Amino acid sequence: MKLSELDAVALGEKIKAGECSVLEAATSVLEQIDKQEKALNCYISYDIDKVLERAKEVQQKIADGIYTGKLAGVPVAIKDNMCTKGIKTTCASKILYNFVPTYSATAVELLEQAGAVIIGKTNMDEFAMGSTSETSAFGVTKNPWNAEHVPGGSSGGSAAAVAAQEAWYALGSDTGGSIRQPAGYCGVVGMKPTYGAVSRYGLIAYGSSLDQIGPITKSVRDCAAVMEILTKKDHKDSTSVEIEETDYTKALVNDVKNLKIGIPKDYFTSGLSPQVKEAVLKAAKQLEEQGAIIEEFDLGLVEYAIPAYYTIATAEASSNLERFDGIKYGYRAEEFDGLHQMYKKTRRDGFGAEVKRRIMLGSFVLSSGYYDAYYLKALKVKAKIKKAFDHAFEKYDVILGPVAPTTAPKIGDSLKDPIKMYLGDIYTISANLAGLPGICLPCGKDEQGLPIGLQLLGNCFEEKKLIQVAYTYECIRGAFELPNADRSGNGKTI
């Protein structure tokens, strides 16, 4: 088996056993990148020299007994909306095209303290606003399964990098499904932790009350290993929460006997592709065969989730993105007459169309006279959705459904109709509104050979139940082989 085909935990074991050096791992991933990047565009930036240098340093620190964790020495890809000290962090936007942070995000620091080698920064939708990675100012990322399709978004670069074996694992961020949906489109595992479980410090905010950082991995056990590193209370993030027991590996139990799994009927309506529906229900059936109790139920309020989400997320975004003004860092318009014109020109030219659309939407819903009618109402809906889930979790351990209505759409199809694109988030955004953890893993392929994502949602801070059910399903399903470089794009031009 090639190194690149191992999962992160397996590579970590090999490094620990001295069967493979960190430098070999780094070199192998750089080769993979070299072979495919032109075709796939998973990364916005990576620095070969820095990777090799860091690999040597990590090897030494492993030898010195400083890095002892499971993932020490394993190369990782970071979504380009997380600050990395001394490494350009763009949010896939022209407005931050040259921004080099003076500090690292807490999640990045935690990985580095665990001995991670950062390969580079992955492509994404600009400021995480999009579901396809097409709104990036640095070109679209292609789906490694078929380069005519999108990898999903907004963490499309991270999901594609893991699927294309250009990284053993990656960090993504999820505001309305941005980890889970691309993981689904790319046939990898993606987890959005409970709001507050992972520090947001250093994550360039989109919708602050919804954003969470989480892992994108090849296997459920990798997901557990990364979660163990990431879940730590951070005094720099007021919304960060102390979690007592963070041994997620313990939850890797192949057993779902008597676990109650609810299937929301509302998720299986007309908008859902029949192939996705079939694959997801088959997965439920397989879990049932292992002793899980599967039950359909009415979740309710599903139709209100999208308008509530796009009201709250854009309102927060309109404020969060105000700091990008050309004064302190990033892009500044070259010619202008006075302060106000500088602001206007900088933001007009620095932001892409989708970002501007959401800033305008968000500014509108916060405007005096509209605040009560839109923003406050959306907050009320959010509270009701949370209640609906609380109610459901009184009955069920886990909620099972599809991650998206379809498999990955073709490049260019989604941006033509933003409303349609927004509606594609229907199954993922509720978890963000209610602060719940969710995991997505592949449960089959459609007739085009594109992966289908199975989503499991849990109650707050019940990541372990998700990991247990996901792991059990993974055991039932068996290996889900990733497309290798030669198969990328099914032999079509990439």
Add this chain to the structure above:
Amino acid sequence: MAKQYETVIGLEVHVELATKTKIFCGCSTEFGGEPNTHTCPVCTGMPGSLPVLNKKVVEYAVSVGLATNCTITRFSKFDRKNYFYPDNAQNYQISQLYLPICRDGFIEIETAGGTKKIRIHEIHMEEDAGKLIHDEWENCSLVDYNRSGVPLIEIVSEPDMSSGEEVVAYLEKLRLMIQYLGASDCKLQEGSMRADVNLSVREVGCPTFGTRTEMKNLNSFKAITRAIESERARQIELIEDGKTVTQETRRWDDNKEYSYAMRSKEDAMDYRYFPDPDLVPIALSDEYVETIRSQIPELRSEKIERYKKDYDIPDYDIDMITQSKHMADLFEATTAICKNPKKVSNWLMVEMMRLLKDKGLETEQIRISPENFAKLIQLTEDKTINSSVAKEVFEKMFDENIDPVSYVKEHGLMTVQDEGALKETVEQVIKDNPQSVADFKAGKDKAITFLVGQTMRIMKGKADPVATNQMLRDLLSKL
């Protein structure tokens, strides 16, 4: 008959809190410092940075709220006030709109007209902005974020004041109270206390308010008084001329004693306030509020009562000394060392007040330490120096807080205790001034003053004037 007008005034007072670190990060709040040295990713609005509330800010805000009889909001939140300006690193200010920390309070003020209750609408917490420096030579503007994130409270009164006198009384009362609480030093010049005046006029008896204006840039009590007079006159003139007052924000120029419009209500910004999702709500328990209440230090009225009981000094002195927490602290600390409240009070009332007035300084700027102050009193008590030397030394202490003992020693200012030397000089003076001697003998007692002066002159001021006077009388009587 000319119409009678009354003025309606409400104040918005910003007070910089005396925390060591900023409201949402660990940077120092120290005034001054090289530009952008007291900064970090949080207070410079770096992407990805997050605010974390400094608990001390809540403590101070609650203590001011309790001292001003406010209701403390048990579940309060921060909101973002969105507006673009370069001194505002995130282009939103973290403030409180919907659920401010304190509401519905009042304080009582004393003026010539008697006691009056001024209601407080609310007190909220917020962050200060950075400072813009316009470089005319380079034709550019620079931003210093040292002040960005310094904690403020804004105390908003109801429109309950009707004159400059009342406004000054209200501000003095607030200032003293907050100084006594230790929540701020409240220096108007340095901007740690800033007041915006909302003012309207109406005909006496009119049930509705007139259109108000908001006056900014008021840096002293005098400026506030002048601005109120000027704005009242301006509004009355507009009304008398049949024109209307425009609701607007005006900026006071105290040098020109004139205000000009900054922006009118029409260009008022929509701040798009909404709860800051990066901060968790502040939930305060009864225990918390009671703990803060129990920690409130002695306020002025209590201090006055205690002084009356403990120190044998005039009520007038007590009133003057307690008008400044700094002065009262100095009084108490010095008295504790020298056990002579009367002397300490005398020095403060006479020399200290004179020097403050002459040099145009605030009591907060007094630098004399209690230790040195007590030493000086000791020097006069044991007659090591005479009173005129003592005054000279006191001024030196006022300027530089020098140690009076070493200063007196270094400069040889001790009173000459050598009777022989004094006698020799006095005899010489009698010999050299026959006319004055004759005048004295003829019954002009005042002539002795001249002779004392001559003696002091020759002895370079180091003679004890009482001893000199006595010796002159002794020797003259023997002539």
